[in-house]
Amino acid sequence: MAAASRGGAESFRSVLTFTFRHWRRQAPLVALVASAMLLSTLADVFMPVFAGRIVDAVALDGADKAAGLHKALWALGAMVGLGVLMAGLRYVGFAGISEMTLRIMTRVGQDAFWRIQRFSTDWHANNFAGSTVRKITRGMWALDLMDDTLLLSLLPSLVVLLGSTLLLGWHWPVMGLLVALGSIGYIALTVSLSILYVAPSARLANIWDTRLGGLLADAVSCISVVKGFGAEWREDARLASLLGKWRGRTYRSWMRGTSNSTLQTLVLLVLRVAVIGLVLWLWWQDRASPGDIAYVLTTFFLIQGYLRDIGLQVRNLQRSVNDMEELVAFHADPLGVADAPGARPIRIAAGGIVFDHVNFHYGKHETPLYSDLDVAIRPGERVGLVGHSGSGKTTFVKLIQRLYDLSGGRILIDGQDIADVTQASLRQQIAIVQQEPILFHRSLAENIAYGRPDASQGEIEHAARLANAHDFILRLPKGYGTLVGERGIKLSGGERQRVALARAFLADAPILILDEATASLDSVSEALIQEAMERLMQGRTTIVIAHRLSTVRTLDRILVFDRGRIMEEGTHGELVARERGIYRSLFERQAMDLAAGLQVA
Structure with a gap:
């Protein structure tokens, strides 16, 4: 009582x-x-x-x-x-x-x-x-x-x-x-x-x-x-x-x-x-x-x-x-990440990213995920992230977006510490296409223009063409005015991905993050999306979270994660040639699975 x-x-x-x-x-x-x-x-x-x-x-x-x-x-x-x-x-x-x-x-x-x-x-x-x-x-x-x-x-x-x-x-x-x-x-x-x-x-x-x-x-x-x-x-x-x-x-x-x-x-x-x-x-x-x-x-x-x-x-x-x-x-719950007092908007031109002695652990976990992690991504470089589930790939890109605060060290973009800038300005200059894209129950035009709400209809349609989405949108009863349903349920997986790519094209951000946007799609949709992704990566610092290694073969560099550490890095050819390497083991396993699938078919 x-x-x-x-x-x-x-x-x-x-x-x-x-x-x-x-x-x-x-x-x-x-x-x-x-x-x-x-x-x-x-x-x-x-x-x-x-x-x-x-x-x-x-x-x-x-x-x-x-x-x-x-x-x-x-x-x-x-x-x-x-x-x-x-x-x-x-x-x-x-x-x-x-x-x-x-x-x-x-x-x-x-x-x-x-x-x-x-x-x-x-x-x-x-x-x-x-x-x-x-x-x-x-x-x-x-x-x-x-x-x-x-x-x-x-x-x-x-x-x-x-x-x-x-x-x-x-x-x-x-x-x-x-x-x-x-x-x-x-x-x-x-x-x-x-x-x-x-x-x-x-x-x-x-x-x-x-x-x-x-x-x-x-x-x-x-x-x-x-x-x-x-x-x-x-x-x-x-x-x-x-x-x-x-x-x-x-x-x-x-x-x-x-x-x-x-x-x-x-x-x-x-x-x-x-x-x-x-x-x-x-x-x-x-x-x-x-x-x-x-x-x-x-x-x-x-x-x-x-x-x-x-x-x-x-x-x-x-x-x-x-x-x-x-x-x-x-109002008693703390904000997840707060802007520092006097935080200023970030200006990203080239898009170079540096992890400088980064330490990070989730919540009250005693064991850190990253300990003294050092990574440098050159402006315009296309980098793939590979590794088993839980190895630290997704956390890597979340830290770039500053969805979490670091336990130690710093992350620099074009020499600017992201902890000292406003989160909104940072994320507005990073385009992300997720593996499972989420759309608002709004029109297709509004979804594509979400990163640039002041875009004209012509700019929206141009972005859709670059993403190979314009043709299927025109076939819909109301075209760009079509409501897509909650979380985009009215569209197929491939159509949602192309709308998400169009959104990234229109945002025209200097940094691009792709979370394996071709997973679980039919071959026609995969080809259209892969073609659009190649266009989208041009001239941008790009980070690709790879689940299927075939998507990273043409990238400039691949980082192989294991338990929060980068165990290997190099091009696809260099990593495949490495005896008893993690990347080679993953690649061979996926190749064997693919061959087995073809034999069954």
Whole structure:
């Protein structure tokens, strides 16, 4: 229980701190909303006073009846005036909070997206995209509930309770004390139950809600695999199992909220009986008139309504905190790689790359992948990276892109340390074509122009021609305006590769990285892509991650990696001629596999 209390209190503190930080950026609007709601609520506080005066006025009889009517009408006019004032002020408050909340939600969404895009590739590898989206959208809407609860509900409720208690205490101190103690006890009970009893179960329900979003997104994004293996029933069963756990956690959360609400109702019943009993005793002692009784009853029913609302508002506050805490947690996560203070844009002309005594290890791994690695790639040189899986090839190009920070040493491009330049400027001057190219669910023209969004239609089409993609694009129903589907699912593997090559052509970067772009393609697509790749490599510093050694035979130099070390380097001919060399062994094994495949065919 103590741990739950600390965890719940910490969540409330962190979320409220996050919310108030955004309020400070909208201080004038916050002040406007708070002032309008305060004045509006004060008008509500004085309504029972005039209701009591009407009762006293109509209680007059005989010669005083006309005077009583005058007093009653005057009190009624005051109530009408207060009502009109209250309506006008509430309109101002609601209009102000609408503008304020939308501004904050926009800022929060932008900030969260900004951070997520800059988290490390490891972070993204360990988090479902669907879950991440759900955390952001749920947190944004929870912020809307938070603002409404604090400014439109809790603030007026506290003003009514304080103002009404003071007015009652001014007439009858014992009545003011009773209402004050009862209200404080009710609020303390409500807050304690929300933090210690309801919040832990609601937090667990949200965790399963996030997992549900992740599972749905995972299955939908991989629907081609599901259908390919006829596994729809298996995914149905997987979802049913998760829904069962989600239903159980959510039901428990809801039932705890119901129990909390029931206990609050009973406490209000006890307070109501006490207040009514006390005012009747005051009347019996000739210390309260019929109008006073009407005033006390009207005031208490007003207080009771606001107290009941406070119970709901505290539950809403607790719910908004639970829904926001995962979004707030994004801001506690460190960025994967941060620009150095005063980082400047890099200027790459020739494209020479130098690894100078580079040390690197992943995360908390004790064993480094690279130790004192020295490599120099000349401007315009075409270099192949070869080795078994896990030998360090992919990490080599990721470090050039500065997707990770080094443990030691430095990487220079045209003599500039990439740790001292902005990441955006670095990556904008490095074109990469991945083995499994990823396209946005946008038009083909937008995908090709992603590296140069200001490119003209003519430049886009020229890049597509260079990538041997123009002809197949024209055969599509909407040509360059065709939407390619999520991750480019509407296109074949070869078509996606050619679009990715066109994107690299249009980017026209001085450094090019190719991650075996011809793997697993038919011979026609492979020939078209190979031809386009040869054009693309001309005049650029090129690094090719090779899985099939036939693709590196014409390169200027080949680096053979093994466990983070460069064991061999040279041209294809030099490495094949080396007795008992790693490259020769890999080449012979692939040649034997190819011969065996031809014999079977």
